[in-house]
Amino acid sequence: MDLIAVLGNCTILFIIKTEPSLHEPMYYFLSTLAMSDLGLSLSTLPTMLRIFLFDAPEISSNACFAQEFFIHGFSVLESSVLLIMSFDRFLAIHNPLRYTSILTTVRVAQIGIVFSFKSMLLVLPFPFPLRSLRYCKKNSYCLPLLLSPPVMKLACSDNRIDVIYGFFGALCLMVDFILIAVSYILILKTLLGIASKKEQLKALNTCVSHICAVIIFYLPIINLAVVHRFARHVSPIINVLMANVLLLVPPLMNPIVYCIKTKQIRVRVVAKLCQQKI
Template identity: 40%
Template sequence: MYHNNKSIFHPATFFLIGIPGLEEIHTWISLPFCSIYLVALLGNATILIVIKAEHSLREPMFYFLAILSTVDLALSTTSVPRMLGIFWFGAHEINFGGCVAQMFLIHAFTGMEAEVLMAMAFDLFVAICAPLHYTTILTSRVLMGIGVCIIIRPSLTIFPMIYLIYRLPFCQARIIAHSYCEHMGIAKLSCGNIHINAAYGLFVISLFFLNLVLIGISYVYILRAVFRLPSQEARLKALSTCGAHVAVLCVFYIPSLFSFLTHRFGHSIPHHVHILVANLYLVLPPSLNPIIYGVRTKQIRERIIYMFTKR
């Protein structure tokens, strides 16, 4: 069924397949995804509760960590419940507006996570390379500005995608070989010209990986400063902090890089492998980030142990 008048080419609903080729084992696939999602909810909620309850955790690092946990909760909740609905209840249909909204939220929250990781790298850079000026550089006003940029910049970058999707005619194609709605997955169903969509998608991805380049440059200076520290204990402590950041970066960027390269060049890779990695890319970082920081950050680790043993 199609809408009349101006939206005549827009289907009332899209049909999300889930993981193409693995439909018969969707129920089994759902079990690890559900478990990972519950870990993400529990872990990030714990991080937020600890940071709110412990007044000593009012440093910029924990401010950014709280934003990261909030974004992780939003990102996983935007994608996983819909995914589980497909796996468990066969809820394959999603209305056009809901699909575009999910597309926007997933891409925007992914961009926000990349921005938070860059902000955390900047915080670590200042802490190690300019420790005497740390409090004068990362003032409350600067932190507030960074927080606003983390939210506003990805949102403004992704917002044009909504217009780019609504301008396309979709004719009769409405089956998305995926478990969630994403920009090019929707655009490829169109019977119109999608060159602008493809070009803008590449622009957004270039901004996404520009953050990674800037983070890499900051780590060159960070590591150079770390190995110049006179005390071995100080070097080990700084490297331990860097290790937590690098682990979070790997968890976030490696699956996303694999998904991007597979989408563009990995035509020989089975489609279900690509979709599985694309799904893990949305659920693994939110579940592993709180574990990494909970284990590697002394203040959070001690506070969590105290919360569970104080009785």
Template identity: 45%
Template sequence: MADFNTTDFTNPSTFIILGIPGLEEAYVWISIPFCAMYAIAILGNVTILFIVKIERSLHEPMYYFLCMLAITDLVLSTSTLPKMLSIFWFNAREIDFNACLTQMYFIHCFSAMESGIFVAMALDRYVAICHPLRHSTILTNPMVAKIGLAVILRSSILTLPYPFLVRQWPYCRTNIIPHSYCDHIAIVKLACADIRVSSYYGLFVVISVWLDVLFITMSYTQILRAIFRLPTKDARLKTFGTCSSHLCAILAFYIPQFFYSFTLRFGQNVPRYFLIHIANVYLLVPPVLHPIIYGMRTKQIRDKLLQLFTHTGT
């Protein structure tokens, strides 16, 4: 493998992804939980899609949004895990320049898409709890399709400038990415040019996506107000139970992302391998946890799973 660390070039044909610098000796051991997480993410999200497809009682807006979330998780995990595992197992660190840009686009696009889906799910819970009699007339199948299309278009257009900005910079110092995947900031830091445009646009995308948290918070403020107005404790607990899986999924997605963003900007003395681990966690853990959360906490899905297993057992 060629060492491009000191070679002058402006349009590299390949990048070199280091993986997790400083932990090379432990790659085989690190790969075990990563491989297990990938298998669980694939199996869990495919199971969610299969159950919703075959169970007609689940053909409702909440479960349509859940299917969108499952597809997004499948794309996110598949965009990152196979390359990571090839680095850990075979030391296959080279990645084509265009393939790196494609991976970068998919990671940021589908992360933004996942955030948008959580907003759509919060809207569904808001209508279901605050306006239950109008839920079926507001969130019709065409409306759900329009919301899904809006989420896809927003994330696709919002992250589209990333590869074009990265492509325009000259890379005359190095093409070695000290990361485990092609992250936008990790790539543009390699450029020997004024990258403020990329930095400012990246900050704009982050702020745009984090506005979703504001919309989700506003929705759940109204939801909690409606729940506390219910006359009995049992009614309040039952109604809140319909939101619990969604809240757990939101926390599983946003908390690692917030921790990574906070540590990246203010943790100057944090070891690089720790930052990379946090970056991996916020991309890899949600696709694993989401099907487990919804499978365990959503009665309809749990009952269908038990029915399938008992039917297979007999």
């Protein structure tokens, strides 16, 4: 699944880069989303290959901490990009005449750089307190710690700082989700002011891919958080399964959703495939 996700996201990036007609703010943000998905897939790919090719499920603590850093960094980046894309859709629907003048190429690049640094700085301190803990057992799994802290439970020493930091990271993701919900409330309010139902449906159709991406990303996070908070005696297999869904499904499904629901990308992907076949 990781390899398929890598291929899909590389395809999205290639299409956007090589097609001048797609050099617009919406597609620039989509390419940033594809890069965060690509980073998320590459963060877990070495572990997947080691398990399936060499039957080596155990992972060293340092390797786990490094993997956690990149997983959480790209997850926070993806959450930020989904938030930016929601306000991008609001601006495009609310004020289409000034849309391109407000979101220039330079401004889009600046937004991407700021949120990339914000994502990395947010998770940068996380591996260091984990390394300072003393562990009683070897770890054979390395799940997302912000929402399901199995590695912390292996620690014999006091891990309250890590728990608090993990809660803070999860809270940041939930704030992004709330702001996305607010932006769609504003979008619906704007759409209700449009007289023609045909224009309403046309404007809403531009948001369908993004809505699907939001559901694909946040639904596993919310489910994992609820299970961890309220189902304390659930089987560890459930936690592992849900964490794998969180890591594997969004990078795999986002390129598929955008290829199916976005005509401009779908047409160009089909054209490239036909050209290769010829």
